[in-house]
Amino acid sequence: MKKENSAPTMKDVAKEAGVALGTVSKVVNGLPVGEPYRIRVEEAIQKLNYQVNSYAQGLKASKTYTAALLIPNTQDPFFASITYYINMALLKRNYRMLLCCTDFDSNQEQEYITMAQQNKVDGIIGLTYNPNLKIEEQTPFVSIDRSMGANIPCVASDNFAGGQLAAEKLADLGCKNVAFLRIGSSLSNEPNKRKSGFENGCLARGLTYEMKILNDGDSFEEFEHFLKEHIQEGKLSFDGIFCVTDRVAWSVLKLLRKLGQKVPEDVQIIGFDGIHAFGGENYICSTILQPIPDIAEMCVELLLQENMMSKPPLVCLPVTYVPGGTTLEPFAEQE
Amino acid sequence: MKKENSAPTMKDVAKEAGVALGTVSKVVNGLPVGEPYRIRVEEAIQKLNYQVNSYAQGLKASKTYTAALLIPNTQDPFFASITYYINMALLKRNYRMLLCCTDFDSNQEQEYITMAQQNKVDGIIGLTYNPNLKIEEQTPFVSIDRSMGANIPCVASDNFAGGQLAAEKLADLGCKNVAFLRIGSSLSNEPNKRKSGFENGCLARGLTYEMKILNDGDSFEEFEHFLKEHIQEGKLSFDGIFCVTDRVAWSVLKLLRKLGQKVPEDVQIIGFDGIHAFGGENYICSTILQPIPDIAEMCVELLLQENMMSKPPLVCLPVTYVPGGTTLEPFAEQE
DNA sequence: TTGTATGCGTTATCAC
DNA sequence: GTGATAACGCATACAA
Numbered sequence A, B: 001m002k003k004e005n006s007a008p009t010m011k012d013v014a015k016e017a018g019v020a021l022g023t024v025s026k027v028v029n030g031l032p033v034g035e036p037y038r039i040r041v042e043e044a045i046q047k048l049n050y051q052v053n054s055y056a057q058g059l060k061a062s063k064t065y066t067a068a069l070l071i072p073n074t075q076d077p078f079f080a081s082i083t084y085y086i087n088m089a090l091l092k093r094n095y096r097m098l099l100c101c102t103d104f105d106s107n108q109e110q111e112y113i114t115m116a117q118q119n120k121v122d123g124i125i126g127l128t129y130n131p132n133l134k135i136e137e138q139t140p141f142v143s144i145d146r147s148m149g150a151n152i153p154c155v156a157s158d159n160f161a162g163g164q165l166a167a168e169k170l171a172d173l174g175c176k177n178v179a180f181l182r183i184g185s186s187l188s189n190e191p192n193k194r195k196s197g198f199e200n201g202c203l204a205r206g207l208t209y210e211m212k213i214l215n216d217g218d219s220f221e222e223f224e225h226f227l228k229e230h231i232q233e234g235k236l237s238f239d240g241i242f243c244v245t246d247r248v249a250w251s252v253l254k255l256l257r258k259l260g261q262k263v264p265e266d267v268q269i270i271g272f273d274g275i276h277a278f279g280g281e282n283y284i285c286s287t288i289l290q291p292i293p294d295i296a297e298m299c300v301e302l303l304l305q306e307n308m309m310s311k312p313p314l315v316c317l318p319v320t321y322v323p324g325g326t327t328l329e330p331f332a333e334q335e
Numbered sequence C: 001t002t003g004t005a006t007g008c009g010t011t012a013t014c015a016c
Numbered sequence D: 001g002t003g004a005t006a007a008c009g010c011a012t013a014c015a016a
Helices: A010-017 A021-028 A035-048 A054-061 A077-092 A106-118 A159-172 A190-205 A221-229 A246-258 A292-304 B010-017 B021-028 B035-048 B054-061 B077-092 B106-118 B159-172 B190-205 B221-229 B246-258 B292-304
Strands: A066-071 A096-101 A123-126 A141-144 A154-157 A177-184 A208-215 A240-243 A268-273 A287-289 A314-317 A320-322 B066-071 B096-101 B123-126 B141-144 B154-157 B177-184 B208-215 B240-243 B268-273 B287-289 B314-317 B320-322
Touching: A010 A021, A010 A035, A021 A035, A054 B054, A066 A077, A066 A106, A066 A292, A077 A096, A077 A292, A077 B077, A077 B096, A096 A106, A096 B077, A106 A123, A123 A292, A141 A292, A154 A159, A154 A190, A154 A292, A159 A190, A159 A240, A159 A268, A159 A287, A159 A314, A159 A320, A177 A190, A177 A221, A177 A246, A190 A208, A208 A221, A221 A246, A240 A246, A246 A268, A292 A314, B010 B021, B010 B035, B021 B035, B066 B077, B066 B106, B066 B292, B077 B096, B077 B292, B096 B106, B106 B123, B123 B292, B141 B292, B154 B159, B154 B190, B154 B292, B159 B190, B159 B240, B159 B268, B159 B287, B159 B314, B159 B320, B177 B190, B177 B221, B177 B246, B190 B208, B208 B221, B221 B246, B240 B246, B246 B268, B292 B314
Parallel strands: A066 A096, A066 A123, A123 A141, A141 A154, A154 A314, A177 A208, A177 A240, A240 A268, A268 A287, B066 B096, B066 B123, B123 B141, B141 B154, B154 B314, B177 B208, B177 B240, B240 B268, B268 B287
Antiparallel strands: A096 B096, A287 A320, B287 B320
16 A cells, blocks of 8 residues: 555546546646546546646656756845846746855855756856856856856846946036945956946046955955045045945945045945845935846846857846935935 | 767766666665775766756655745845745755745745645745645645644744833833834734734833834825824924834834934834844844844754654744844943 | 556665 | 666657
């Protein structure tokens, strides 16, 4: 006798309905089948509360309708948003999502990729920081924000254009002497183009500028030193600051207030990402908004695209500027 | 001839190593095997870059080392945190996590549960709002913040104690006349105990109090009306407010400032959850801190526990009070 | 059209 | 200790 409490199988349904195994399979998969049979089978399915075992299914078809998302964590609002929208994009296509938080750990990233491949996921979307990840040719992979080689499409915001836009906006808002503040991975990735774009924009608009570039390990206090050095008689020499992320902008905002500078009256700040306080309406600061829903959609689209041939190596999605209270908008005043 | 580009199987490894299939299986599973054999097999595994197919494994063992997390979204900081820590707790036990964002949609919640069962996950952890979810007896389920029946353990903060603690703290901080503001699901769940705990605390400490309870659909503006009604000659009659979540506290904070009230000088505010601004150090407001890592750990522990018998119906984890700038702490001043 | 038989990659049970 | 063989639940080519 078999296990009594185990889930019903197709065989059970077939027996219940008095038909052959193959017939049940066809009904389940929506293949043409005699009407009286289909009814009896469906009744049996209802009665036994049968559900297909997708592991057996995956074993046969070597297609699992599952994709993995590699992301450092879900707590950073940007990552959280990416996670949410990718989940939705996958759901829309009837795919399940395996979440893999890597905590910025290269080894975990690699382990997760191995795991995902074992698990025979149909593909992986990754926002990673490991410069030499080993990815099987087999497994479709789409990278966010970092180019990882010819066969791996990378999806990102148009970071260069975003940097440029920030410079232009600051110029439009009356700034003359600006600064760029960055902290983050020294790894070559798309967001690093924000700097170049900003420089480009400054040059085009005749803004004088300085840069302060910190790497991941560096202390945030170096920004404080940097800014203090540029304060003469209580007055900051910069009238505009572009920060590489909203997070940095937020910290700088607090820092400037501590140093007695008024934002946006004395100095205007533009961040990058488009984070809002509580998933609600208000932005943390004036910012270059990343089109996260579009990024998510594009990642999933590329991942599930059948013909690998047409996969573009880099897709840059357009960004927009949104005021968020740390700039002096000519017309509207933000909260 | 078989598919050439498909992943290597145990059979391939066996052929490569010149041993039998079963031997390979034993090596992979760490069962005792002759040393020379094990070496040859391991070399073959290396050479072919073999990985076990966990779908075939799951088919045999009907154990998949996968759990599903049902959660409305990952964007709300509380949900994001829960997601992260549950992911970590599962990872620690070598389990994978299927993420299922439900968007507060009852139908999606049910669909996901069905899906998870099809997918033969080993268990489901759910933070749900559907009062009559159908869950197979088969599938282990642990609920967060909502009791769902005798066989389903529920893990939550000690919400009652948290409410009480809030009242006591406000009393300690010198408040005399306080208010409780709540908006949220009208569904009976654990967080609703915050109100009762608060009432209890107020009574114990001789605080006079009022309550304003809104349901999910209600407009937030009703809080504005409520507060305005309690302002006489520019002065708010409450000197302390307990908000059901940090999110509400945050909104109320902004509202009060708009109404010309100073926080914390005129009125002190305590929230609930323990959200911080950017995953960093600072809290949004003074708050009752939920032990999210402990909640996650407990959920996973209960889910994977073998003997169902000992599963407690409700586990309440202790909360703590943390100052966050919206209260007048006797000693330390917050940021 | 319906039913039957085979195999997907593993694991477990046995003789050897 | 080793190696053939039978399941696990499903899909499908093929025979009826």
